[in-house]
Amino acid sequence: MTFKGGVVDERLARAVDVGLSLVTVDLAIFTIRNGALMVLLIERGEEPFQGCSALPGGRVRRQETLDQGARRELLEETGIDGSRLHLEQLGAFGDPGRDPRGRVVTIAYLALGADLPEAVGGSDAAHAHWVPVGEILEGPLLLAFDHDRILGDALERVREKLEYTTVATVFCPEPFTLSELREVYEVIWGRELDPSNFRRKVTKAEGFVEPSGGQRAQRAGRPAALYRKGGSSLLTPPLLRSAS
Numbered sequence: 001m002t003f004k005g006g007v008v009d010e011r012l013a014r015a016v017d018v019g020l021s022l023v024t025v026d027l028a029i030f031t032i033r034n035g036a037l038m039v040l041l042i043e044r045g046e047e048p049f050q051g052c053s054a055l056p057g058g059r060v061r062r063q064e065t066l067d068q069g070a071r072r073e074l075l076e077e078t079g080i081d082g083s084r085l086h087l088e089q090l091g092a093f094g095d096p097g098r099d100p101r102g103r104v105v106t107i108a109y110l111a112l113g114a115d116l117p118e119a120v121g122g123s124d125a126a127h128a129h130w131v132p133v134g135e136i137l138e139g140p141l142l143l144a145f146d147h148d149r150i151l152g153d154a155l156e157r158v159r160e161k162l163e164y165t166t167v168a169t170v171f172c173p174e175p176f177t178l179s180e181l182r183e184v185y186e187v188i189w190g191r192e193l194d195p196s197n198f199r200r201k202v203t204k205a206e207g208f209v210e211p212s213g214g215q216r217a218q219r220a221g222r223p224a225a226l227y228r229k230g231g232s233s234l235l236t237p238p239l240l241r242s243a244s
Contacts, residue, residue: 022104025070026057026147028090028154029080029111032171036132037187039151040119041143042077043127048100049144055151056128057106070109078119078128086112086170090154098146108150110157112170158188164238166208166229175212175226178202185244193244201239207232 029040041053056077060069066089071082087109094105119128133155135141142148161167162185169176171184182198202208207230215223 022102023060023066024057024104024106025060025066025073025109026055026093026106026145026150027070027074027109027111028055028151029074029078029085029113029116030133030154030158031113031116031130032184032187033115033130035183035187036134037155038130039133039136040078040080040116041129041131042119043129044144052144053131053141054144055108055147060107066107070107074111080116080119082111084113084116086167090150090157093146093150095146106145106150108154110154112158112167114171114173159241162188163240164235166233166235169209169229174228175214175216176228177216177224177226178209179224181209181227185239189241189244198244201237201244204237205232205239206230206236208235 027040031038031040040056042056044050044052044054056074057070058073058077060066061072064072067087070087074080074082090108090110092105092107094103096103098104098106116130119130131141133151136143136148136151137155143151158167168181168184168188172180178199179195181202182193182195185198186192209227210230212226212228214226216226217223
């Protein structure tokens with residue numbers, strides 16, 4: 001089994017030739033930089049789709065759990081330590097035509113982190129870099145395999161999680177101001193929120209944030225109170241997009 005530009009992994013080729021379904025992992029990794037939601041992409045160094053942009057990922061080894069495979073692929077292809085991230089399974093993607101090598105089922109992961117470092121390509125990734133999500137959704141860039149679909153599903157999952165969970169705090173290095181937390185919502189939801197209304201809802205949500213006791217000087221006006229993540233993982237009441 002060969003592709004233009006090279007020979008695919010021999011073990012994968014043999015498995016596909018005998019009709020086996022293989023399992024891979026792919027990661028949609030988000031952070032916020034300079035007021036924009038960014039996703040981590042790699043440039044594929046091997047066929048298929050050599051030279052194309054893709055989400056980091058790869059084949060799960062025989063003795064690995066899915067989570068272990070996801071963290072290993074993340075470290076090998078980008079140099080980023082997955083222990084720093086909020087990591088959760090997004091879902092399974094297994095349409096027959098998603099991979100030209102044969103029937104390959106991928107388990108997609110959603111990963112979130114604050115102020116993540118520059119990535120360094122490794123393994124079968126020729127290059128790794130952060131790209132604004134808006135440029136992918138609105139521009140001509142097409143991702144390899146079905147990674148456009150995975151990215152779209154991951155983005156909607158994050159938007160939903162901001163409504164019902166406290167995961168927005170993952171994007172804020174502690175301690176943070178409520179203005180910085182509000183920016184997370186505005187960047188991911190793609191619209192401005194009323195500062196007073198947002199402050200009221202956040203401070204009334206049980207266990208969302210708690211005061212750190214400190215303050216941060218502002219360019220104008222009074223110092224801003226500093227907060228840290230509270231003890232709750234769910235938002236009660238939820239912070240709905242339709243009502244914000």
